[in-house]
Amino acid sequence: MRLLIHTSPRPDIAAEAVLAAEQDGIEVEAEPSLQEFGSRLYRDPEAIGFFWHPGWATAVETTRRLREGDVRNPLFVAIDEWGIDPAVAVTNRARVLWAGADDIQPWPVRSDEFCARLRALARRMRDYEPDVIEIPGGRFLPDKSILENGHDTVHLTGLENSLLELIVRRGGGLVTRRACMDHLYAGRDEPDIKVIDVFVCKLRKKLAVVCGGANPIELIWGKGYRFNVQTEREVA
Numbered sequence: 001m002r003l004l005i006h007t008s009p010r011p012d013i014a015a016e017a018v019l020a021a022e023q024d025g026i027e028v029e030a031e032p033s034l035q036e037f038g039s040r041l042y043r044d045p046e047a048i049g050f051f052w053h054p055g056w057a058t059a060v061e062t063t064r065r066l067r068e069g070d071v072r073n074p075l076f077v078a079i080d081e082w083g084i085d086p087a088v089a090v091t092n093r094a095r096v097l098w099a100g101a102d103d104i105q106p107w108p109v110r111s112d113e114f115c116a117r118l119r120a121l122a123r124r125m126r127d128y129e130p131d132v133i134e135i136p137g138g139r140f141l142p143d144k145s146i147l148e149n150g151h152d153t154v155h156l157t158g159l160e161n162s163l164l165e166l167i168v169r170r171g172g173g174l175v176t177r178r179a180c181m182d183h184l185y186a187g188r189d190e191p192d193i194k195v196i197d198v199f200v201c202k203l204r205k206k207l208a209v210v211c212g213g214a215n216p217i218e219l220i221w222g223k224g225y226r227f228n229v230q231t232e233r234e235v236a
Contacts, residue, residue, distance in 0.1 A: 001122040002044065003028040006037040006051035013052045013078070013107060017114065024115040038066050041073045048121055052078040052107055056092035060099040060186045067100035068158035072143065074102040074121040081106040095186040100162075133168055136229060138210035140168060149210040156206065159184055163199050167217060168227045176224035200225060 003021050007014035007030045014030055021028040031037045041049045049071070053059040059079050066075065077096055081089045089106065096104045102124075103117055133140040138149035145161040147154040156164065166183045167175050180196045204215050218228045 001026055001119065002047040003118060004037065004040055004044070004047050004049050005030045006034060006049070007032045008034065009054070010052055016108070017050060017052075017078075020111040020114050021118065023111070026115065026118060034062065034065075038069050038071050041066070041071045042069065045073060046125070048074045048076060048118060048125075050076045050078070050118075052080075054080045056095055059096045059101070059104070061189070063096060063099040063101050064186075067162075070145070070158065074125055075100065076117065076121060077101045077104040078107040078109065079104065098183060098186045133165075135168070135207070135211060136214045136216050137212040140164065147206060147210040149212075152210050154206045154209050156203075160199060160203055160206070163196070164203055167225055170227065172226055172228065174220055174224050174226050179224070 003026050005014050005017050005021075005028060011032075018028050018030055031040060037049065037051070041047055049066070051059075051062060053062060056079055059077050063075060063077065079092070079096070081092075084092070093104045102121055105114075105117070109117075131142050133142065135147070138147055138152075140147055142161055142165045145156045145158065147156065162184060163180060166180065177193050177196045180199075181190055181193055184196075184199075185191075200217055200219075204217055207216060208214065216228050218226050220226060
């Protein structure tokens with residue numbers, strides 16, 4: 001198991017994490033630059049990324065930046081929850097998980113628990129089988145952000161991939177625009193809610209390529225969207 005720790009903005013906390021990992025026999029390196037942190041994780045998909053932030057909002061922003069940069073490694077996030085109401089803290093942690101973190105804990109964390117959580121992430125990664133979701137006429141591979149049908153392969157952006165996965169995994173259930181916004185932006189730097197319609201329009205065009213012209217994302221007027229696996233090919 002390899003661990004890469006982003007040392008900014010608190011090198012002292014990063015040093016504590018490095019020491020705990022080294023004492024547990026974990027191979028660990030530190031990286032002060034966030035851009036290089038993401039690049040190194042991208043180049044080493046077997047590594048686990050760890051970083052600390054003073055609050056949920058900046059943790060969401062960093063996590064989202066990494067995921068949008070196609071970093072698929074497990075991300076362990078630590079945040080400062082000093083003086084925060086416990087109920088609010090739980091909501092804040094959920095926002096970071098929605099943004100793409102695999103684990104999040106308030107810092108400080110006991111050394112034994114910290115290392116146990118790292119090893120749990122490593123086990124999960126080792127035993128993991130890539131998702132393959134069947135869609136009308138093709139397949140959706142969320143881990144690779146692609147749609148394919150044996151002949152055509154269509155690549156999705158990070159946000160497109162995240163939105164399509166949300167809609168598909170509801171199993172035909174309604175997904176409101178508000179739920180889409182919360183899933184993509186977690187309450188942070190949200191654009192106008194109409195951006196969801198733009199994303200869906202782009203997804204429909206890409207889905208049509210691999211689904212033989214079918215349009216499986218159905219608009220429920222005034223409510224949201226649902227994924228219709230029984231959809232038929234659109235007639236021009």
